[in-house]
Every structure is written in structure tokens, then in C-alpha cells.
Amino acid sequence: AQTVTQSQPEMSVQEAETVTLSCTYDTSESDYYLFWYKQPPSRQMILVIRQEAYKQQNATENRFSVNFQKAAKSFSLKISDSQLGDAAMYFCAYRSVQGAQKLVFGQGTRLTINP
Amino acid sequence: DTEVTQTPKHLVMGMTNKKSLKCEQHMGHRAMYWYKQKAKKPPELMFVYSYEKLSINESVPSRFSPECPNSSLLNLHLHALQPEDSALYLCASSQARWGTGVDYEQYFGPGTRLTVT
Numbered sequence: 001a002q003t004v005t006q007s008q009p010e011m012s013v014q015e016a017e018t019v020t021l022s023c024t025y026d027t028s029e030s031d032y033y034l035f036w037y038k039q040p041p042s043r044q045m046i047l048v049i050r051q052e053a054y055k056q057q058n059a060t061e062n063r064f065s066v067n068f069q070k071a072a073k074s075f076s077l078k079i080s081d082s083q084l085g086d087a088a089m090y091f092c093a094y095r096s097v098q099g100a101q102k103l104v105f106g107q108g109t110r111l112t113i114n115p
Numbered sequence: 116d117t118e119v120t121q122t123p124k125h126l127v128m129g130m131t132n133k134k135s136l137k138c139e140q141h142m143g144h145r146a147m148y149w150y151k152q153k154a155k156k157p158p159e160l161m162f163v164y165s166y167e168k169l170s171i172n173e174s175v176p177s178r179f180s181p182e183c184p185n186s187s188l189l190n191l192h193l194h195a196l197q198p199e200d201s202a203l204y205l206c207a208s209s210q211a212r213w214g215t216g217v218d219y220e221q222y223f224g225p226g227t228r229l230t231v232t
Contacts, residue, residue, distance in 0.1 A: 045205065047220050101146060105158060
């Protein structure tokens with residue numbers, strides 16, 4: 001079974017600075033998807049960024065980018081120019097390519113933005 | 116419209132009550148999901164419906180009974196719950212072309228905060 005580990009329960013960053021959230025995963029599959037989800041205090045889970053394992057190029061979405069290291073099974077999220085609205089719980093998640101869309105989540109990292 | 120709606124927002128129920136949670140989407144998605152999320156924990160998958168048929172039951176106790184009456188609606192019927200069932204219940208939906216190698220984003224609703232007394 002696949003597992004996802006986020007080793008940083010909490011992180012904080014100054015507004016406008018850059019922060020990196022860590023995620024590692026374990027799988028025997030060669031093709032899969034990785035995600036970062038954001039859950040603000042209002043509770044609604046929002047997809048931040050997605051990475052296909054077969055793509056070598058790291059995904060980027062505006063101020064959000066990932067560092068995908070397939071051999072190391074590492075998938076970190078970098079947030080540039082942090083904004084107060086980035087404060088949330090961030091979950092790293094894994095999904096197999098085949099079969100039902102079952103997301104396996106990490107334990108989450110609570111990100112605080114200091115003004 | 117990329118919205119998944121859930122009602123009610125909050126629910127308090129006794130252990131002998133019967134209640135239902137409702138989820139609705141109008142994005143044409145044919146896969147719908149129920150997740151349970153305890154405080155400071157990640158969501159845990161409970162059920163998946165594909166084309167209105169139950170495709171995954173993650174060994175959920177029978178006091179939780181899902182229902183998908185049509186492609187836009189998903190219900191979760193609750194009966195004889197325990198205090199440890201208190202949690203945030205999240206609904207999600209997505210396209211349902213599994214196994215094609217094409218990923219379809221799961222859109223989450225805001226959740227129902229359930230308290231069992």
C-alpha cells in the first residue's frame with residue numbers, strides 16, 4: 001500500500017518570503033499522480049498543484065511550484081512571495097493512475113504567515 | 116460552476132437519532148465521494164460512487180449508509196452513531212473515467228461538522 005509522509009506538522013513564514021513544505025511517499029508503482037491540497041480555516045479543500053510522475057518537468061502554478069524527485073520519492077511544495085491568504089493546512093496526496101480515484105493523504109502541515 | 120454544496124453545515128445528533136447529510140454538484144461529474152476528517156487529521160475515504168453505483172466501501176460501519184439517488188446527489192444516512200463519529204464529513208466529486216491514465220481533479224465541498232452527543 002502507498003503511504004505519504006509530511007514530517008513538518010507546522011511551519012511559519014514571514015509575509016513575502018518563500019517557504020518549502022516537505023513530502024515523501026512510498027510506492028512500488030512507476031506511474032502515479034501527486035498533489036498538494038490546501039485547506040484554509042473555512043474548511044474547503046482546494047487543489048493547489050498536481051504532478052504526473054511520468055513528467056520530469058516540475059509543475060508550477062503562479063507562486064506555487066514543486067520539486068519532484070522521483071528516485072528519492074520526494075515531492076516538496078515551494079510557495080514564493082507568501083501572502084496572508086496562504087495560511088492553511090497543506091496536504092500532500094498520492095493517487096494511482098489505474099483504478100478508482102482514491103487519494104492517499106499525508107498528515108498535513110499547518111502553515112502560518114506572519115505579517 | 117465548480118461548486119460542491121453540502122447541507123447542513125453543522126449537525127448535532129444524539130446516539131439514537133437518525134439523520135442524513137446531503138451533497139450536490141452540477142458539474143456533470145459521475146464519481147462522488149464521502150470522506151471523514153477528524154480534527155487536525157487528513158481526510159479518510161469512506162465511500163466512492165461511480166455512475167450511481169457504489170464502487171468502494173472502505174470497511175465503514177453499517178451505521179453509515181450512503182445513497183446516490185441520481186448523478187447530482189449523494190446522501191449519507193446516519194443511524195445509532197457513537198461519539199467517536201464526531202468529525203467533519205466532506206463530499207467530493209470528479210469525472211469518472213478511471214484507468215485511462217488521465218487524471219480528473221476532485222472538487223471538495225465545505226463539509227458538514229457533525230457532533231454526536
